[in-house]
Amino acid sequence: MTEASGTYDELVTEDLPAWQRYLSRISTSFTPVILIMIILVFAIHERASFLNARNFNDIIIDSSQLVVLSVGMTFVIITAGIDLSVGSVLILSSVVAAKVMIALSGTPQDIARFEFPTQGLGIPVGLAAGVATGLVCGVANGALITRLRMPSFIVTLGMLGIALGLGQLLSGGTSVPNVPPSVQTEIGLRELVGFDVAGQRVRITPPVVIAYSIALIAAVVLNRTRFGRYTYAIGSNAAAARRAGIEVDVHLIKVYALSGLLAGVAGAMDLMRFGTASVGSHQSDNLAAISAAVIGGTSLFGGIGTIGGSVVGAFIPTVLRNGLVITRVQPFWQNVAIGMVLILAVYLDQRRRRAEERM
């Protein structure tokens, strides 16, 4: 075997113009750089209200659902697929969770008096029903993609509509009222660990613990287990994986099921955090989750990606929104900025992939 000359980056970028070569090299490490730049801009601009422990605590709490969605999205994108349905599945899951929770927490008369005598049963079963709803949507996505040989883009776009429509039907198109408030006060906002930093209270709440535990477990699974290895192998070369005896279709169903399950978990977290299931928000969560993964270095062409990158990527939309609100700029600029960063990230990834193919 001949020795490869130079490093990977030199090999794959050798025939690109200089400025693109430069961009390609920083593309894998530019996520943290962008994040730090965003933080710096806000910190300089609005030092007192942005740069403090309380606000960073808020950012971490706010990022929790997006982190969970991005973890699922990372697995899907590594297999060279996409899941556009996560935001809608989140909405449907939280509506189902709220409805089941209310139904099991007391008689209609109790609920009308805003009393929840059996909420000890209703709350856990409701949350579980929300998670199960996500799982069902994910399995349906995976089964349709693999059995009907349909592009994931189309199937999950269909599921986006189906889940959103069902959520609107179930909720009557508005926020679900009469959710037992303890789901928020006793669970979502519960201070599991709290400490003071420079006179400000920092609180670790269940959504934060859930999100980061999931991210940690997912990182271990992706790096250390056969499940993770097959995920990369399928995204890298599905035909080779098949020839190696990997049950590609079964694995893909599991990956979409995982993404759906995590969207269900994020739906349950939504209910915990806000005490209601709202069908109005989360409609651009798929954009945010895909951006988080791709900005974090996951390749839309498959075979490449890390959970750590996606977690850092998930902070970018969250920090942007937080900072824009604090600096009293219209927070809608967040979507504009994320869209632009996404296009840049995909462009860099595409350059890298084309360069690889030229070898």
Add this chain to the structure above:
Amino acid sequence: MALSVETALQPVLEARGINKHFGPVHALKNVDMSVFPGEVVALIGDNGAGKSTLINVLTGVLPLESGEIIFTGERVHFSSPHEARAHGIETVYQDLAVAPHLDAVANIFLGRERRQKGVPGLLGFLDNARMRRETDEQLSRLRVRVPDLERRLVTLSGGQRQGVAVARAVMWASKVVIMDEPTAALGVAQTGMVLDLIRQVRDTGIPVVFISHNMPNVFQVADRIVVLRLGEIVAELNPKTASIEDAVAAMTGSSRFSNREVATSD
């Protein structure tokens, strides 16, 4: 000379009356081919002759249309390449069938990952150290050098990737090794290494089916040469007596070797 040996032995792998169509293209026409223990069979033919198709049918990549496959004396049906592998038939496919974003060890163990002992293993935790060690042992036993076992294959040259695919096949084969143009992207030195490897494998009694366009290589290593033209076996040559010109003539159909009987009788 080869004939007397052949008659004494049972073929390890035998194709009988194989046909394959791709739409209007009759890619394989009643192909019969046998592979005997301890021999190197070269399968040669022009581009599009059907060599890769034959390999794909034999190893379960493509379904069998008509005809039969006999493996160690029994009729078999491979519905996937994995089943062929489970029977000890290893193949270096022309497209290599590697996962370029995984490293050499992960590719070599793809589909046969070693898991850790006990509970972590049940949870699917990989024993990367063990896979690495076993790869090292096997590759040094076979005297194969792969530059850096922990580099993703995208960072290797085409030849190095081919080396990994060849190493994987040789490492796992217990009955037959099939190599579809394994030296196409290799330089002289690396090609020499693969030819050595083919001889080594043959010397352990495992037959090798070797597909190549390089006639000097074919004549260097083959015990028997089978010529495929337009989906038909048109000649079987003994490299000891036939010449490269004979082989080329049979491949292109420009000469006396238009039927098998003429070709096989020395």
